[in-house]
Amino acid sequence: MEQPVTVAVIEDHPVVTEGVASWIRSDPGQRVRLVQTARDLTGLGTMAWQPTDVVILDLELSGELVTTQIPALVAAGYRVVAFSGHSDPAIVLETLDNGAHAYVSKEEGRDHLVEAVLAAAADRPYVTRSQARAILADQRPARPTLSEQERQALLLWFQGMSKASVGLRMSISENTVRQYISRVRAKYAATGRTAPSKDALLARAIEDGVIKPGEINPYKSLARAAADRPRLGAQDR
Amino acid sequence: MTAVQPTAMMSGRYQRAFTAAVVFLVAGWHLAGAGGQLLQNRSAYSSFAFQCAMWLVMALAITAGSVLVLRGAPGWLPAWAVAVFALAASTAAAAASPAGHMLAVNWAWGSAGWTGVLVLLRRRFAGLACFLAAEALAILGVQVRDGLHRSDLAGFLAVLAWSTIAQMAVAVGVRALDGAAGQAAAAAQSEHAARERATISESIQAARRARWLALQEGAVPLVAELASGTADPGDAQVRIRCAVQAARLRRLLAEGDELPGSLLHELHASADVAERRGVAVEIETAGPLPQMPGQARRVITDAAIAILTAAHSQARITLATVAAGTAVSFVADTGAAVLLPDASEGVAVEQQQDGGMLWAEARWSSQ
Numbered sequence: 124m125e126q127p128v129t130v131a132v133i134e135d136h137p138v139v140t141e142g143v144a145s146w147i148r149s150d151p152g153q154r155v156r157l158v159q160t161a162r163d164l165t166g167l168g169t170m171a172w173q174p175t176d177v178v179i180l181d182l183e184l185s186g187e188l189v190t191t192q193i194p195a196l197v198a199a200g201y202r203v204v205a206f207s208g209h210s211d212p213a214i215v216l217e218t219l220d221n222g223a224h225a226y227v228s229k230e231e232g233r234d235h236l237v238e239a240v241l242a243a244a245a246d247r248p249y250v251t252r253s254q255a256r257a258i259l260a261d262q263r264p265a266r267p268t269l270s271e272q273e274r275q276a277l278l279l280w281f282q283g284m285s286k287a288s289v290g291l292r293m294s295i296s297e298n299t300v301r302q303y304i305s306r307v308r309a310k311y312a313a314t315g316r317t318a319p320s321k322d323a324l325l326a327r328a329i330e331d332g333v334i335k336p337g338e339i340n341p342y343k344s345l346a347r348a349a350a351d352r353p354r355l356g357a358q359d360r
Numbered sequence: 361m362t363a364v365q366p367t368a369m370m371s372g373r374y375q376r377a378f379t380a381a382v383v384f385l386v387a388g389w390h391l392a393g394a395g396g397q398l399l400q401n402r403s404a405y406s407s408f409a410f411q412c413a414m415w416l417v418m419a420l421a422i423t424a425g426s427v428l429v430l431r432g433a434p435g436w437l438p439a440w441a442v443a444v445f446a447l448a449a450s451t452a453a454a455a456a457s458p459a460g461h462m463l464a465v466n467w468a469w470g471s472a473g474w475t476g477v478l479v480l481l482r483r484r485f486a487g488l489a490c491f492l493a494a495e496a497l498a499i500l501g502v503q504v505r506d507g508l509h510r511s512d513l514a515g516f517l518a519v520l521a522w523s524t525i526a527q528m529a530v531a532v533g534v535r536a537l538d539g540a541a542g543q544a545a546a547a548a549q550s551e552h553a554a555r556e557r558a559t560i561s562e563s564i565q566a567a568r569r570a571r572w573l574a575l576q577e578g579a580v581p582l583v584a585e586l587a588s589g590t591a592d593p594g595d596a597q598v599r600i601r602c603a604v605q606a607a608r609l610r611r612l613l614a615e616g617d618e619l620p621g622s623l624l625h626e627l628h629a630s631a632d633v634a635e636r637r638g639v640a641v642e643i644e645t646a647g648p649l650p651q652m653p654g655q656a657r658r659v660i661t662d663a664a665i666a667i668l669t670a671a672h673s674q675a676r677i678t679l680a681t682v683a684a685g686t687a688v689s690f691v692a693d694t695g696a697a698v699l700l701p702d703a704s705e706g707v708a709v710e711q712q713q714d715g716g717m718l719w720a721e722a723r724w725s726s727q
Contacts, residue, residue: 259646283676283691288714
């Protein structure tokens with residue numbers, strides 16, 4: 124039996140922390156163990172924390188957005204899963220860019236939080252529907268280029284289909300659907316600011332055969348991005 | 361509906377036409393009138409070359425003045441600069457004319473006066489009057505210098521009278537026409553506004569009539585059947601018909617409020633009835649949504665009503681921007697395929713059943 128993944132919850136509303144704890148407890152495999160809770164980020168450097176694999180971070184603590192604190196958490200060696208009521212695509216994209224492994228909206232928590240924590244602990248991509256939505260809405264010039272198939276799989280997943288149904292619709296296997304969606308996430312790990320967590324995600328994706336090193340273009344000039352823009356639309360057809 | 365020009369733009373167009381007419385008048389006068397007189401009396405001048413030079417200077421002033429007024433109302437400084445330039449050329453030409461019969465051979469007085477009219481036309485009236493008076497005084501000054509005779513004075517007054525009357529008449533006439541053009545444009549504008557109001561009120565009437573007809577087809581017979589007892593509220597089919605009609609009524613009300621994001625608003629309205637029935641409906645959008653014509657929105661909300669009515673407990677509606685359009689999709693636990701509207705109004709509808717879950721997508725293409 125594998126060791127359970129250790130997790131900390133940083134959340135300013137005790138009732139939410141309580142809810143997260145109950146989801147963790149009700150996991151049939153008991154794959155996650157809650158070792159620490161905190162209401163803000165102040166104790167992080169000073170307190171002697173138990174070894175923690177993953178931090179579940181509420182993006183708004185005491186009325187303030189803490190997306191800018193993610194790089195510090197990542198640099199300290201934590202894997203971050205953002206858990207937030209803010210599903211605004213701009214905030215989700217910033218969260219990923221700052222090095223969080225995954226984003227889970229409060230509505231998705233029951234079904235996805237424990238799975239997202241487990242994926243993060245293994246440096247594997249976990250794309251929730253709210254994350255898919257933010258990626259579909261991404262209009263930034265330096266966004267990664269998605270293939271037609273990747274975009275279609277992501278769109279159907281966002282629309283609410285199960286991955287098996289997406290496979291049925293696209294006449295591909297469920298495993299290929301997972302591969303497409305994970306590849307999108309890996310492409311996002313390869314762009315924007317650098318972070319050890321993004322490197323880890325990318326290395327694992329290459330190791331798992333989700334993406335080939337040749338498919339990653341970490342740098343794309345603005346001019347190139349602008350030239351790509353009309354093509355992005357064409358990919359939807 | 362034709363685009364209408366604002367009142368100011370229309371009356372501005374008339375004013376430009378009047379300005380062009382004055383430009384033609386002044387240029388014509390200088391070329392034919394003054395030029396003819398200059399050539400006819402060429403032997404009478406002590407220096408014909410100097411008179412020709414002054415004539416060219418005056419032509420230059422008229423050209424500059426024309427450019428100024430055709431480009432729009434000139435400022436006081438350029439307008440007066442041109443006028444004073446013309447006055448100086450006219451006075452110099454008069455002073456260089458032979459004493460005694462200066463008036464008989466003078467070509468410049470008229471040209472200078474008309475140049476003043478050209479550039480001072482739409483400025484304060486007193487300005488033009490001062491200019492014309494200054495010019496008359498300058499000519500009189502030249503005559504006094506040359507020794508003023510009674511016959512000369514009579515000639516001076518005669519020329520003064522006809523030229524001033526003609527020049528003032530043109531200035532007054534153009535101002536009157538400007539005023540009339542403004543009124544005509546305002547009248548045309550208000551007539552157009554009245555026509556537009558009538559069109560809008562007609563289209564509101566038509567929309568009301570369309571809604572009334574829609575109720576006649578669906579809700580009214582159903583209510584009549586319920587009232588007469590031919591439809592049994594205990595019958596599941598009757599309850600479904602009631603749910604559909606209730607959702608359509610909500611949509612009819614929502615269609616009345618033209619808001620930005622109308623489609624989203626109408627989908628919320630369509631979901632309202634299902635939510636009251638206990639179906640959990642989530643609606644999410646990805647990306648900015650383009651405006652969609654009302655007929656296309658109706659096809660999509662018809663699909664939404666059909667699916668939400670069939671949903672047992674949950675439904676997810678998403679709107680996403682795709683190539684040249686919008687993809688509106690529905691995932692709901694309907695348990696079976698649902699009869700959806702046919703593709704029309706640029707909206708293509710597809711569905712797929714997987715177990716108890718239905719996925720459907722209405723994709724509107726703007727092309």
